[in-house]
Structure formats: C-alpha cells, structure tokens
Amino acid sequence: MKISVIVPYEGYYQYLKDCLESLSEQENVEIETLLVGSQDDQKFQQLVDTYKDKISLNVIPCSIEEGVAKKRNLGLENATGDYIYFIDSDDYIMPQTLSCLLQDAMQKDLDLVVGRRWITWFKKQVFETMGDEKNEELNLKDKDDDRNHKFLEKDYSDIDDSDEQRRIDLLIRAKKGIRNISVLNILIKRTLIEENHLRFNEDFIYYSDLPFVEGLVMYGHKIDFNDKTLYAKRKHNDPINTPALSQIKDETKFDEFINVYKYAISLVDKESRIRYYLDSKMIKYYSNFFAKKIRRSKDDFWRDERFDQMSILMQDVRDDLLKNMSRYQRKMVKLARNHDLHQTQKVIAKHLAKNKMKKILKNKNEINKYLYRHKYINEPIEENWVMFETFMGKSYADSPKYIYEYLAKNYPGKYKFIWVLNDPKEKLPYEGIIVKRFTKKYAYYLAKSKYFVFNIRQPLWFRKREGQVFLETWHGTPLKRLAFDQEEVTAASPTYKSQFYRQKQEWDYLIAANKFSSDIFKSCFMYT
Incomplete structure (x- = not known):
C-alpha cells in the first residue's frame, strides 16, 4: 500500500x-x-x-x-x-x-x-x-x-x-x-x-x-x-x-472566518450533530474572543458592521445547545439576537472585570498593571521626570548610570530622577527616588515620566504615551547573535522576536558604543 x-x-x-x-x-x-x-x-x-x-x-x-x-x-x-x-x-x-x-x-x-x-x-x-x-x-x-x-x-x-x-x-x-x-x-x-x-x-x-x-x-x-x-x-x-x-495579520481574515462557517453549516442539516458542534464553537468564539474586541479595540468596526454580522449569526444558532452554555454565554447570545450593543458592552465589561479580579487575587503584580493601564496612564506627564533602569533593577550601572550622573552634576535641580533598583540598600550619589521593579510606584513613574533611559527592554505591558521620550542604551557589545539575527530562539520566549519588534518601535533613540555595534544593532533589532 x-x-x-x-x-x-x-x-x-x-x-x-x-x-x-x-x-x-x-x-x-x-x-x-x-x-x-x-x-x-x-x-x-x-x-x-x-x-x-x-x-x-x-x-x-x-x-x-x-x-x-x-x-x-x-x-x-x-x-x-x-x-x-x-x-x-x-x-x-x-x-x-x-x-x-x-x-x-x-x-x-x-x-x-x-x-x-x-x-x-x-x-x-x-x-x-x-x-x-x-x-x-x-x-x-x-x-x-x-x-x-x-x-x-x-x-x-x-x-x-x-x-x-x-x-x-x-x-x-x-x-x-x-x-x-x-x-x-x-x-x-x-x-x-x-x-x-x-x-x-x-x-x-x-x-x-x-x-x-x-x-x-x-x-x-x-x-x-x-x-x-x-x-x-x-x-x-x-x-x-x-x-x-x-x-x-490580515483584516480580511475575519470576513473569511465568518464566510467559511456559513459555508460549512450550509453543507449540513440544522439538526445534524455536525451543526450542533459548529454552532457551539461559534458561540464560544463570540463570547470569548469577539467580546474582547468589542470592549478593547480602538477600531469601531468591531462594534459596528462586525457586531451586525455576529448578531445575524447568533439569530440562527441552535437553541438546544444554549442549555449547555454558561450563564454569561447565554446572556451574550440573547443580547446579540436583540442587537443590543449597549447592554452587551456592559455585560462584557462586568465579565472581564470579574476575570481580572481573579488574576489580581492570584498575582499581586496584576493590580499594579491594572493601575498603570486604567489610572496612572490617564494622568499628566511630568515634564522633568527621568526614569532609569539597568539589568531589570539588579544594579546601578552601565550607560544609564553615567547619563544620570552627568545630568545631576551639570543640571542641578532641573530634573527629578527615578532609579529602578530592587535592593533597598542601594545609595545614589546625587538626589533621586529609588523604586523596586514591578511595584505600584514603578507602574506610577512608568506612566508619568517624560524621559526613560534603559539598557534593557521595557516591560511588555508598557505603552509609550505621546510626549514621552525613550532612550535605549543597550548593554554590552553584541558578540553573540541577538533578536532577528538568531535563526532559532531557544533561550527566551518563543515569541521573543515578535515581542522585540513591538518594543523597539517605542525607542526614540538607540545608542551604540562603536560602529561594530551600530551595524549589528541595525540588523538584529531591525532598527533604522
């Protein structure tokens, strides 16, 4: 055979x-x-x-x-x-x-x-x-x-x-x-x-x-x-x-997803077992994935024409499978059938808030991220605040150290300095506030500082605001392959390259210590 x-x-x-x-x-x-x-x-x-x-x-x-x-x-x-x-x-x-x-x-x-x-x-x-x-x-x-x-x-x-x-x-x-x-x-x-x-x-x-x-x-x-x-x-x-x-990434994927579902259910009788499970999956897609888009997306088409499409689909899903769905899912289907976007948004907000609270109770750092995203980031940026971080708060060192010392010595009283240092015993040679990484204060200063001087990547949950300026000094000379110059990523998260690509877009300036580093940084960071 x-x-x-x-x-x-x-x-x-x-x-x-x-x-x-x-x-x-x-x-x-x-x-x-x-x-x-x-x-x-x-x-x-x-x-x-x-x-x-x-x-x-x-x-x-x-x-x-x-x-x-x-x-x-x-x-x-x-x-x-x-x-x-x-x-x-x-x-x-x-x-x-x-x-x-x-x-x-x-x-x-x-x-x-x-x-x-x-x-x-x-x-x-x-x-x-x-x-x-x-x-x-x-x-x-x-x-x-x-x-x-x-x-x-x-x-x-x-x-x-x-x-x-x-x-x-x-x-x-x-x-x-x-x-x-x-x-x-x-x-x-x-x-x-x-x-x-x-x-x-x-x-x-x-x-x-x-x-x-x-x-x-x-x-x-x-x-x-x-x-x-x-x-x-x-x-x-x-x-x-x-x-x-x-x-x-293709905006047409959503339309194809909807069309392939409609085509698939057209091939079988509505009372068939296949239709039952396809409808079940569509309800879960709507209540789990699509709902987040309604709540969080900046693009209104998730709340306009795409919500219209989902409302029509929910009209036709089998009623007998709803009894096996959660209360939240049943409510979402009912509101979609009534084309009630306003009430749908309220239900989604309550559901996501409940899930967020569960995360916060499991991990205390989640509350700091929440405060950053929903409170601190809405406050005014402080024009003279400069935040420094080296090696994820492990030491007072490297290029950020010397940039800080230069500014403190040559522009006394002009800037407020915030240093990220995890050891509370650390002392600064000039004035400055020490904060521990990923604490509430860390999230606060990350949201409100005008300038950032880091020698590593910023947290993934950081979102550079309009008016903030990010100076990336990077650490060391790249004698090994980094980021996009690596064929295979085994020592970091497998999503390392896609994460890096988003993070480097928030850098306004990237310092290289020499031409060798400069050439490699342009390649490995895809930085122009």
Whole structure:
C-alpha cells in the first residue's frame, strides 16, 4: 500500500528542509511526495535535487502566490497512492509516524486514522534534542491531543451510528475552536476522497480545512486515533519577516472566518450533530474572543458592521445547545439576537472585570498593571521626570548610570530622577527616588515620566504615551547573535522576536558604543 504525501510549498526554504528530511526518515512504508510550488527558486531546486530519490519526490509547478487550497487540490489530482496524507512545508513528523498510521488503517480496515500533534517553535534537530519532557515543560503540547484521548475513553455503545459520533469527536469536537479544525496528521483512504469528490474550497485562503474535514466526517466510516505518531506543527519564531499562514495579520481574515462557517453549516442539516458542534464553537468564539474586541479595540468596526454580522449569526444558532452554555454565554447570545450593543458592552465589561479580579487575587503584580493601564496612564506627564533602569533593577550601572550622573552634576535641580533598583540598600550619589521593579510606584513613574533611559527592554505591558521620550542604551557589545539575527530562539520566549519588534518601535533613540555595534544593532533589532 502506498501513501501520497501532499506538501504545499509556501516559500520558506529553511523550513522545507526539515519537512523533507522527516519524510526521508519514514521506515517500512512506500510513499510518494507531491511537492506543490514554484521551481524558480535556486535553493528550492537544490533541495529538490537532494531529496528527489530519497522520497520519490515529484514537483508539481504552481505559483507561490496560489493558496494552500489550490496546491492541495493539485496534489490530489496527481496522487496515485492508496492513502492521502497532508503535511505543511514548514512542519515535520517523527519517524514511524506514517508506518504506524498505515498499519492501523490496514489492520482495522479504517477510512481515517488520526495522529498526535505537537505545537513547537523549534526546528527538527532542536525539538528532538529537547525531547518530550522539555517540550511539555514549555507547554507547547497541542491541547487537542488531550481532548482526543478523552474521546478515546468514551463509551459509544449507547449511541446510534457511533462511528459518526466518533468522527465528529476526533475531527471537530476535540478541536479548540473552528480555526484549529485541520486535515494535518490524518491518514485518509483515497477512495473516500475520490468517490465523494472532496476538494478544498479555493475561495478560502486561511480556513479551507474546515469544509474538507466536514466532508471526511460526513462520508467516512471507521476512524481511530494513534498516539504513537507525532506531527510537529511549527510556529515561526519570526512572524514579522517569515510568518506562518496562521500568523499573517490580515483584516480580511475575519470576513473569511465568518464566510467559511456559513459555508460549512450550509453543507449540513440544522439538526445534524455536525451543526450542533459548529454552532457551539461559534458561540464560544463570540463570547470569548469577539467580546474582547468589542470592549478593547480602538477600531469601531468591531462594534459596528462586525457586531451586525455576529448578531445575524447568533439569530440562527441552535437553541438546544444554549442549555449547555454558561450563564454569561447565554446572556451574550440573547443580547446579540436583540442587537443590543449597549447592554452587551456592559455585560462584557462586568465579565472581564470579574476575570481580572481573579488574576489580581492570584498575582499581586496584576493590580499594579491594572493601575498603570486604567489610572496612572490617564494622568499628566511630568515634564522633568527621568526614569532609569539597568539589568531589570539588579544594579546601578552601565550607560544609564553615567547619563544620570552627568545630568545631576551639570543640571542641578532641573530634573527629578527615578532609579529602578530592587535592593533597598542601594545609595545614589546625587538626589533621586529609588523604586523596586514591578511595584505600584514603578507602574506610577512608568506612566508619568517624560524621559526613560534603559539598557534593557521595557516591560511588555508598557505603552509609550505621546510626549514621552525613550532612550535605549543597550548593554554590552553584541558578540553573540541577538533578536532577528538568531535563526532559532531557544533561550527566551518563543515569541521573543515578535515581542522585540513591538518594543523597539517605542525607542526614540538607540545608542551604540562603536560602529561594530551600530551595524549589528541595525540588523538584529531591525532598527533604522
């Protein structure tokens, strides 16, 4: 039995190498790899030449601008295997994944076999070196896996057409939200696809998986879950320069999300089980994600035309699932059906305030952030206040020290100096106020100071106000790769690059000690 592996190429050569390498490591299984993408790139062609014999690689020409749906459909039209398997070009799988899936499919005569997924920011070598324990510690395991295991243990004996319910549970219900419904790491009998004319809807760029998976649920029969497989779904740690499809910022995504939901529910009867769970996910999306946009977004379209769209959708969700929703969710649906934006905003504000209070009770620093965002930041900026911080308040040192001493000596009485120092025993050579990092006073001075002189990044929750001036002096000479010059981020948060990109935009000035540092800072910080 042969597996046709379909790989839509999205243009990131450095990720594709791991993908193809992982396919070359699959043992005890015959595969053909259908790589759909542009052949214009020289590095792409070199990679193809390296792997064409190892994995029976067949390149199907397609413009890089074409969507994933189009590329997957081209792969299906050229597939000759008995089974179909989709893998994205920036992902990779562990050895034995395909052989385990195929063994299950053949021994149990299954139409569909679902495997485990693990979300990661790391390339294959790093992921394998860290192992399951370290990845678990980083909390990147796909939470849908736990849901799948829950449904494996479920007793289906008292359910009519239990195979359909099992397919719904594993492919739709177990997925957190509509966005996470995916064809990835599912081995699919090819006859199921061809006999039912299943194809990806090419009108959708970001969410084309949902209708296709819906077709698998509708027309498939026997399904099972194999926990010996592992698919690494890779997030890109540089979403600024090389974003994954899910990381692209695009205002049209919301409209497509709504349209794909409407298209998906049009394919099934309103009383169907599939419709029940899709409606349930839409209510949760509305009350959890969309509600925050109504409350916090500066863009009025979340409260105008988009609220109008959600009100229409909520009119048509199934009434029988509301009894299983929380009181807050039921209230949100009722208000949306009445198109009552004013009362909706009041309910959301109360709900978010309740959640914030829970956070504050768990973490005392949350109250200081709250005061910063909702009180201090609304007070006037003090024109002569200068705030200094080095190494997160650990020491009185580095460039901020000398800038402070120069100002204090040459402009006596002109400025009020605030130093962030965690050791209360620290003494300043000139006048100044010492505050401990992340305290209430810290939040107060962060909101009201005119000038900032730091040698590290500012807190993520800091928002530079109009009129504030931020001088970044950075610490040391960059003899190691930093920020955007790093290929892989393993010693910091995997969202380090996207965080850094936002934070550096708040710097008005960046000091470099020498030309060597200056050249590197321009590159690694993307700072002009």
